Amino acid sequence: MSPADFNSVIIMPYTRNNIFTTTATCRRPVLTFKPVTTADIPLLRPLLATASTRSCDYTTGGIFMWSDIFDYKYCIVQGSLFIESLSEDGSGRTSFLVPVGAMPMERKIELLRDYCRRKDIPLLFTAVPEDMLEALTSGREYRTEELTDWADYIYDAESLATLTGKAYNKKRNHVNRFIADNPDYRLEPISSANIAELRRFFEGLGIESEKSDPAMAEFEWKRCADVIDNYDAYGFEGALLRQGDGRIAAFTMGEISGDTLVLHIEKIEHLVAGAGETINKLFAEHMLGKHRGIAYINREDDAGDPGLRQAKISYHPAYLLKKYNVELI
Numbered sequence: 001m002s003p004a005d006f007n008s009v010i011i012m013p014y015t016r017n018n019i020f021t022t023t024a025t026c027r028r029p030v031l032t033f034k035p036v037t038t039a040d041i042p043l044l045r046p047l048l049a050t051a052s053t054r055s056c057d058y059t060t061g062g063i064f065m066w067s068d069i070f071d072y073k074y075c076i077v078q079g080s081l082f083i084e085s086l087s088e089d090g091s092g093r094t095s096f097l098v099p100v101g102a103m104p105m106e107r108k109i110e111l112l113r114d115y116c117r118r119k120d121i122p123l124l125f126t127a128v129p130e131d132m133l134e135a136l137t138s139g140r141e142y143r144t145e146e147l148t149d150w151a152d153y154i155y156d157a158e159s160l161a162t163l164t165g166k167a168y169n170k171k172r173n174h175v176n177r178f179i180a181d182n183p184d185y186r187l188e189p190i191s192s193a194n195i196a197e198l199r200r201f202f203e204g205l206g207i208e209s210e211k212s213d214p215a216m217a218e219f220e221w222k223r224c225a226d227v228i229d230n231y232d233a234y235g236f237e238g239a240l241l242r243q244g245d246g247r248i249a250a251f252t253m254g255e256i257s258g259d260t261l262v263l264h265i266e267k268i269e270h271l272v273a274g275a276g277e278t279i280n281k282l283f284a285e286h287m288l289g290k291h292r293g294i295a296y297i298n299r300e301d302d303a304g305d306p307g308l309r310q311a312k313i314s315y316h317p318a319y320l321l322k323k324y325n326v327e328l329i
Contacts, residue, residue, distance in 0.1 A: 033073035149304035178274030
């Protein structure tokens, strides 16, 4: 970082016997943001992993799949990650994710206040998950606004892997229907051996026309296509579900974040009865067997889509992880 990237403060230390006095320069870094690209994934992933949250917004998929919508930019200073964003309330205001990493929160906020003063903008944080709210606001004056369309649906992982209990009767029936129709079905990890076939399956599904926001549906389709085309770069874990005759019926992709499996993509051939319920259950079961520390599954938000909201509620979330816009005053 060049001298132009710092503000300088002169400090005048002294010796106990006052024989001499020296001057030293304590330099405060100036935040400089740049757009995120797929090439930045290896750099940002370990820093995102330090976030104390189950929110999908602090994962590789949460940042890199949605960078075009929220215009994510990043800056790394002294082992801490700062991300600039457009506010998730649709206002287009400049905002920030809660910074993560080694630097104390007070120091991070000081740097962001300096940045906002230079830009003459308020210090606004967007999509602040409820489990990071106290760390951000403790001892500070602030205003909050709940982002009701962006709460993450958090499920008990064991419940989705087993579908036990009366609440899941309908889900189990759908899974049993798929198995009865496809006794030779199989769940298959996504790999270089089947990624081209999966891409053709995905293209055949087309854009989900039932979504309430066609523009968002088209964007999401393009981002899913990008993940498929750059699957190794994203570092996701995924699986596809084959019918008895070998054809793909569904696929899903996600990543581990702490004690949570965050599912970023799930695509289904809806003409195949029970395909969605089956891949949901089998992938949860598979991942719990592979990663013993998983306690929860985050199936992300519903973005205000009524149909998606009902589908997520039908799986009986353990809780909704609320998110807020927070302005520090």
